[in-house]
Amino acid sequence: MLQPVWEREGSPVNVGRTHRIVPRRTRRLIEDRDRGCTYPGCLTIHHLECHHVTHWADGGPTDMTNLISLCPHHHDRHHTGDYTIHPDPEHPGRFRFATRHGHPIEPLAAPPPPDTAPPPRYTGPTNEILHLDQVRFHRRGSGPLRQ
Ligand SMILES: [Zn+2]
Numbered sequence: 071m072l073q074p075v076w077e078r079e080g081s082p083v084n085v086g087r088t089h090r091i092v093p094r095r096t097r098r099l100i101e102d103r104d105r106g107c108t109y110p111g112c113l114t115i116h117h118l119e120c121h122h123v124t125h126w127a128d129g130g131p132t133d134m135t136n137l138i139s140l141c142p143h144h145h146d147r148h149h150t151g152d153y154t155i156h157p158d159p160e161h162p163g164r165f166r167f168a169t170r171h172g173h174p175i176e177p178l179a180a181p182p183p184p185d186t187a188p189p190p191r192y193t194g195p196t197n198e199i200l201h202l203d204q205v206r207f208h209r210r211g212s213g214p215l216r217q
């Protein structure tokens with residue numbers, strides 16, 4: 071069978087069923103994407119482990135869309151059957167968590183502390199807000215030639 075292998079800068083990223091162990095590069099990309107344990111509300115960002123969402127033993131590939139970062143605690147809890155993880159069909163690379171009874175696990179919607187300012191708005195290098203409807207982009211070479 072032909073096995074597609076995605077490459078990034080010459081190194082395989084998605085190695086499918088050829089490797090169970092997640093290549094270091096792939097792990098970096100997963101950690102970059104997830105930025106911490108993906109269990110809803112968990113804030114752990116260190117000692118992350120890569121988990122096969124469709125377990126390797128069940129035929130799950132070592133691919134970005136089947137890998138997820140979990141802290142050791144949540145990784146253990148998943149493998150002891152405390153909760154399930156399913157790929158989100160609407161958002162490839164994102165996952166849904168549910169209790170063992172099938173109830174979705176949502177992040178605790180904690181309101182931000184009252185004295186926290188909202189994140190500053192991106193204003194660009196000149197501190198002006200870019201209004202895209204007021205900007206026109208000219209294709210290079212379409213205007214009068216300047217030499
Ligand atoms: Zn696992």
Ligand SMILES: [Zn+2]
Pocket residue numbers: 107108109112113114140141142143144
């Ligand atoms: Zn966690």
